[in-house]
Amino acid sequence: MSAAVSAFNELRLDGVGRRFGGVDALTDLDLTIRAGEFIALLGPSGCGKSTALNCIAGLLPLTAGSIWQDEKRIDTVAPEKRGFGMVFQNYALFPHMSVRRNIAFGLQMQRLSRPEVSRRTDEAIRLVQLEEHVGKLPGQLSGGQQQRVAIARAVVLEPALVLMDEPLSNLDAKLRLEMRTEIRRLHQSLGLTTVYVTHDQEEALSLADRLVVLRSGRVQQIGTPEELHARPENWHVADFMGYRNLLTLTATEVSGGRVAVEGAGMQLVGTACGDGVREGQVIVALRPDDVEIVDATPSGNAIRARVELVEYQGKERAVEARTGAGQVIHVRTPRRVAPGDDVTLTIDPSRVLVYPSTDDVGELAVPTLDRVAS
């Protein structure tokens, strides 16, 4: 299969918004998708990511903004005329058609010649390795096979843009990993441009060239996986990117990028993220992988805690430790520790991310902490 016929240079979303009966599901989404990119829309359920996808597909009319394919405005174009492929969360395979007819459907709609339809359908079936199942109805296939049909049906048209709405969420863990690799492989080998919606940060980080993190219908951050992984823009993004320790502490001294924070029986030196960090209440985000268990008392940040829970996770252990003041700290460590052990934790000041405790919406937001009084 060759690269998309009606390929574009860039697809531009300009202030795209969608309201449902007075409630904003998506507000002011600005995003430029370049040809060949893999974009992941990431966020918790109800954050507007599926709404955004449906708006791009044309299945939902916009209530604000516009969408441009190069110089052509497309948000008023009907979905069947946009030429975008879509893979649905429940696959949406036509239950009364065989695998073959499902995949050929789009080609038939384009009124291509019979041999052409047949040739390209065969090619797509080979691509997703479903040769043995062409005559079966979708109901006779396993989840992974249905997923393959859905992908083949979308890419057989060589669409300018492929939209995927949580395509892996109905699969079991093993199959999910396999299909994830498959999707990335197809994206690269076919030279597709893909917009992928997911609530799984690991999936998004491993697949995408760029991520768009959404929360309550608003963009929180757009960046490469590395940028989001290392420097989340606010504590919501940090929360979503696997910074499991979100501590509400007090900043005592802010000088340049350095911030001294204390509270919950800890005194730490961290790095200010954003311009809004002032003395007073702040939120400190620590990634469990960045926290280390050490033998000797370190010269820098030190936290004393007692191990409460240990989960074996193969190479590493996920440890839940509690400080003297009752603050729970999540740690990932290769060390062998057992519940009841007293440990000293340390973390590099550059990995102690300090965020203002108010977010951009303006409300005073305090993360829900698992600091249960013991």
Next chain:
Amino acid sequence: MTSGGVATGRLAVRHRLAERGIDRQLWLLLPALAFIGVLFLYPFLYGLGLSFQPAEGGFLASYQAFFTDPYQVGTVWNTLRLALPAALINVLAAVPIAHRMRGRFRGKRVLTTLLVVPITLGTVLTAQGLLNYLGPTGWFNRILLSTGLVDDPVRLTNNYWGVLFSLVITGFPFAFLLILAYLSGIDPTLERAAATLGADWRQRFRRITLPLLAPGLATTFCLTFVLAFSVFPSAILVGNPAGETRVISIAAYQAAYERFDFSLASAIAMVMAAVELGVIALVLLWRSTLYKGSTGGKG
């Protein structure tokens, strides 16, 4: 040893029964079976027997009397001529309306209620309404006359059209409710998927919705056909019961209660059942060629 053997034997029987789905819950079917037996099966078989016991002649004399009298045989045609178009119109009219009324929107409940109200009216009230509205001096004709579109009132009651209108009005709510249920059983993302694959609304309906809905349409057609086929009051009230709307139920009624020939009446009822079953069998035969599996929706 022996008692143990008996116990395992009893257990084995229970397991074998369980394998075939036979357990004590089956007793719950008893009231329904009794009901069917007493109120349907017995009267039906009694009527069947009666139809073969004419007052004079051989045991087929009642059927002979019916089939050799063109006036009587004609009632079969009269009834089919009303019931088939009425069922077809009901199904065809219900599809687009039900299709439009899938999903949630403001005022859906009010609209559904309005569409279903004719069920509650009953045939007599519908007939009266039709006579008042479509009759020679009804509003409809008065408007036509006063605007000069016609010189003489259009005859729409006390003939074929009156009965057909009545059948459509009373049968539509059933067709609508059934088709709405079938349609909401079809996953709406299927049509969306078809749209992203380049199908316009006509292709989406013809290639996706219609094939998935067709078995439901067949069932709906059968049910509304049966309702229309047993038409009796409206054939008399808004029809021409001596002529073109002398339907088969009128023939049966006259045989039973005007000529007191219960055997002939029973024979006519049996012919009626046979014709109905014939039409239903044809429709179901067609239905059996269709895809009837999951339609992906909540239904």
